[in-house]
Amino acid sequence: MDKIPKVRTFDAFQKVSSTYTTRSSQGGFTTILLGLVCAYLIWTELGSYFAGVEDQQFAVDDSVGWDMQMNVDITVAMACESVHVNVQDSAGDRLYAAELLSMEDAGFDLRDTHELTIEAREEADDKLETVFRRAKAAKKFSKTHKPRKDVPACRIFGSLKLNKVQGDFHITAKNYGYLDDARSRTVVRQDALNFSHVIDELSFGEYYPKLENPLDGVAAIVDTHLFRYQYYISIVPTTYIGYGGRHVVFTNQYAVTEHPHSQVNPTRPPGIFIKYDIEPIGLTITERRVPFWQFVVRLINVLGGLVVCTGWMYPILDSVYTKWETNGSPSPTWQTMLDGKKE
Structure with missing residues (x-):
């Protein structure tokens, strides 16, 4: 009986090949900025958690x-x-x-x-x-x-x-x-x-x-x-x-x-x-202080929301920056053999 070969690698979310990705200074700057903002938010949330909050209650003096x-x-x-x-x-x-x-x-x-x-x-x-x-x-x-x-x-x-x-x-x-x-x-x-x-x-x-x-x-x-x-x-x-x-x-x-x-x-x-x-x-x-599990959920929500919003905003900002850098001129089009000849 032949042995079934073991699965050496498994990835449920296939990655885009590096051939089809473009690295830019804007992307690197955005990544660094995102990391700094995440670090600041983590530090702020930790400070708020350990400092606690104050509850003020008025009642009849007994x-x-x-x-x-x-x-x-x-x-x-x-x-x-x-x-x-x-x-x-x-x-x-x-x-x-x-x-x-x-x-x-x-x-x-x-x-x-x-x-x-x-x-x-x-x-x-x-x-x-x-x-x-x-x-x-x-x-x-x-x-x-x-x-x-x-x-x-x-x-x-x-x-x-x-x-x-x-x-x-x-x-x-x-x-x-x-x-x-x-x-x-x-x-x-x-x-x-x-x-x-x-x-x-x-x-x-x-x-x-x-x-x-x-x-x-x-x-x-x-x-x-x-x-x-x-x-x-x-x-x-x-x-x-x-x-x-x-x-x-x-x-x-x-x-x-x-x-x-x-x-x-x-x-x-x-x-x-x-x-x-x-x-x-x-x-x-x-x-x-808020419970620890509530603090973790809040921290994940803040960081996750920041990452998602950055992912939405970056293509828009990158498109605007590209048009501004090229002075509004249209991007060059490349014709391949499959496109056929223009009349």
Whole structure:
């Protein structure tokens, strides 16, 4: 019995013989360009896959807790012995914040500050990766800079617990607007009042010194003594959750508007007034990635579509280029023996 010869080669899609193909510089350039574009798309898709996407979800704030931490680092252009600090909320509780915060003589430095503007807020980076990196910093306040004798100022910094309700944080001068200060012998002259201030930190929740907030680095210069500067803050509880729940940061974001005015009276004393309110909704920002099989399918679709479109476009572009190179003259025709003779 004869042995059946083995099939050595098999090709279901027959290739065109090299005799009938034409190599050109345009084809080589197109191949190189296609390879570069494919490499760029692969790199972009890999970056998008590993970076993940952010999902933002709003829901009714059901967090358990009756208090909230407030972190303050404000420098006022007045002597500490003349400054009065307190908190009063809608629940009727009142805190003499000067006993809970630290107050030290400091220099009034405006070098790294800016006014409260929308443009300054738009520069903040709130990406999950940035938030997690900055939340790893040491959770303590920096040391006070050496005070300057020519520009006396008072640095008020620290953290304190507040009721989780609407309230006001006040920085005023002693004997201005508070009855319990009437018994004090300290009297601050009007010409000594100066509520120019620099806010280095104003945040709510756990203290993350590197996490950016709308009022960080904000400065306000007051040109009159009897001046009232108000900030209105709307707080939204925010939770950042990393991929797979590896990193979780509980904090609060807030929006702020300012209202400075020089019209003061006994019922509206001069000073710095920060009015805050907690929104009844919470924001959860979660990092997630698409499944690996979905990433592969997406990558194949992108690359396959690019190759097919290039295959469609190349003959058209090559025809246009050929006509342009020959200045629009018709291509030469070749007559063979099978064509017969023309009469």
